[in-house]
Amino acid sequence: MTVSEITVNTLKDWLGISDGDETALTACLAAAKSRAVGYTGLTLAQLDEHEDITIAVLGLVSDFYTNNRPDTAQIFMNKMSQSLLDMHSKNLL
Numbered sequence: 001m002t003v004s005e006i007t008v009n010t011l012k013d014w015l016g017i018s019d020g021d022e023t024a025l026t027a028c029l030a031a032a033k034s035r036a037v038g039y040t041g042l043t044l045a046q047l048d049e050h051e052d053i054t055i056a057v058l059g060l061v062s063d064f065y066t067n068n069r070p071d072t073a074q075i076f077m078n079k080m081s082q083s084l085l086d087m088h089s090k091n092l093l
Helices: 008-015 022-040 052-067 070-075 079-086
Strands: none
Touching (some): 022 079
């Protein structure tokens, strides 16, 4: 599965919920994709070239949704997502 193939139903399965707020899940997915693009320097299309980035995005969505604090999750990325994104980052100085 690629990042562009993630749906709200995918997120519900990942989070183990059946009645999640679809608007919030959609917003969390958009924020997670944006974070992955900004962190790695890759485009959305380039994210799809690396299936492991899908897990990183799902991890970010999980943090955003369960913490209800996207601002905090933007500052403190979970180690799994960070290590997966680090492998593909073009933004390393």
